[in-house]
Amino acid sequence: MNATTRRIVIGTAALSMAVSLAACGKAGDDKDSGSGGDSKTIGLLLPENKTTRYETFDRPIMEAKIEALCSDCDVKYNNAAQDSETQKKQFDALVTQGVKVIILDTVDYKAAKSWVEQAAKKDVKVVAYDRLAEGPISAYVSYDNEKIGQLQGEALVKALRAKAKDSNVVMINGSPTDPNAPFFKRGAHSVLDKQVKKVVYEQDIPDWSADEANKKMGAAIDSLGKNGFQGVYSANDGMAGGIITALKKQGVKIPVGGQDSELAGLQRILAGEQAFSIYKQIKPEAETTAEIAVRLLKGEKIDDLTPVKVDSISGEFKGTPSKLYDASVVTKDNIASTIVADKVYKVEEICTAQYKAACDAAGIK
Numbered sequence: 001m002n003a004t005t006r007r008i009v010i011g012t013a014a015l016s017m018a019v020s021l022a023a024c025g026k027a028g029d030d031k032d033s034g035s036g037g038d039s040k041t042i043g044l045l046l047p048e049n050k051t052t053r054y055e056t057f058d059r060p061i062m063e064a065k066i067e068a069l070c071s072d073c074d075v076k077y078n079n080a081a082q083d084s085e086t087q088k089k090q091f092d093a094l095v096t097q098g099v100k101v102i103i104l105d106t107v108d109y110k111a112a113k114s115w116v117e118q119a120a121k122k123d124v125k126v127v128a129y130d131r132l133a134e135g136p137i138s139a140y141v142s143y144d145n146e147k148i149g150q151l152q153g154e155a156l157v158k159a160l161r162a163k164a165k166d167s168n169v170v171m172i173n174g175s176p177t178d179p180n181a182p183f184f185k186r187g188a189h190s191v192l193d194k195q196v197k198k199v200v201y202e203q204d205i206p207d208w209s210a211d212e213a214n215k216k217m218g219a220a221i222d223s224l225g226k227n228g229f230q231g232v233y234s235a236n237d238g239m240a241g242g243i244i245t246a247l248k249k250q251g252v253k254i255p256v257g258g259q260d261s262e263l264a265g266l267q268r269i270l271a272g273e274q275a276f277s278i279y280k281q282i283k284p285e286a287e288t289t290a291e292i293a294v295r296l297l298k299g300e301k302i303d304d305l306t307p308v309k310v311d312s313i314s315g316e317f318k319g320t321p322s323k324l325y326d327a328s329v330v331t332k333d334n335i336a337s338t339i340v341a342d343k344v345y346k347v348e349e350i351c352t353a354q355y356k357a358a359c360d361a362a363g364i365k
Contacts (some may be wrong), residue, residue: 041074042066042293043094043102047131048082050208051238052262054105055079057282057344058130062103065290073294082207084108084177091115094124101125101297103289106133109179109313125296128320129289132179134312139302140322141289143280145180148327149187151278152233152257155329156188157195159255159275160231164196167230170220171202172213172243174235179313184235184259192233200229205239214242221250232256237265237277244273261330261339266350269332270358279330279338288323336364 044062046054063075076094080087084107092115094102102119104126106112116126116135125138132140157164169192174181181204192199201220205212213234220229231254232247234240240258247254255275258265268274292302306321330338339345351359359365 039100039297040072041076041097041099041101042297043091043099043104044075044077045087045090045094045102046077046079046105047087047107048207049079050082050210051236051260053260053282058105058286061283061286062290065287066294069291069294070297073297080107082107084111087112088115091119095119095122099124101127101293103127103129103293104133105129106131106179108177109133110177127289127293127296130180130285132310132313132320134314134317136317137312137320138296139292139306140310140320141285141292141306142180142322142324143285143327144324145183146187146190148259148278148280149184149189150191151187151327151329152184152235152259152276153188153191153195155276155278155331156231156233156255156257157191159257160196163230167196168198168200168224168228169196169231169233170217170224170229171199171233172216172235172239173202173204173233174239175206175208176204177206178208181235182313188233196231200224205235208236208238210238210242212242213239214246217243217246218249221246221252226250226252230254234258236260237262237268237274240265240274240277241268244268248273261344263345263349266330266335266339266345267352267355269330269335270350270355270362270364272332272358275331277330278327279344280327281325281342282344283342285325332358332362335362340364 049055066073066075078090087107109131113134119126120136128137128140130142160167173185203216232243234243234256237258237260240256241264244256257276258274259278261277261279265274265277288305292305295302306323308322308324309319310322311318340347347364351364
């Protein structure tokens, strides 16, 4: 199959967007009066700061790449702190200021549709980053999120070992407003529904809240009893932390998975408290997005950066030029060859005094 024409349809829903981006100039100078828009600025809107990745990795990597590709370009950055209305105001402000390219990692993918449609009428190009927003998007960069869910499901089954077929599992899923969450869930179900005894308790967690995940885990223990389940699927590491706290409180020790390879999650893996995480290489995702944005700003083609086509979740918007990266499972056995080797975190950041012995045992030095 030709990669440049391959269409990706995620689950039964479709995914898509179409828009474009153009031009590059001097950072922070006046807007281009000829076009009535800002030919020198890229907007960057990230969804939240509870997850450590956005401020620690995504933002600085994208800003550095944009600077490297277009030294006189400017980046106007805002974080929505998980509030869709705040993000709408941030988005609208960029459009009002004449910014012609916006990188959008949306809080609520459905709510973003009207913003993107209005922006398109003003020739504003929107690049959907990490999460696929509804609307006529110019490009989309993320991961194969259903495959990530499958990896999570497979890793949990592996952690349950020979007991998997007889194991009941609790599922703590991501935020309903995050378009990635249903695909993680669908991918995980495609594995767990066949390879464990039963999913006996399942909840979606608004805003990916670790506190809410902690409460729901407590409720699951109260409902099912301490021996009523043998494993927990957590859609990300942040929630896994809350879940593990609830399990510890009740003296329950069972496999719990996660996602994002957050520092605290990696340390829990080394300590034997968390079974695995999912490692998504943020740098290539962020740098590709930055390059797409710069090219769109300059009016250049992006075909070589977007080898697949993706349709919107609603199915209304077809064939958005996209790049989807693969991810991998991280366990105690491969933190050294993945996270450390790729310099995501330094050894001294992971291997603090509390975790030094575990690091030594895992060959992390």
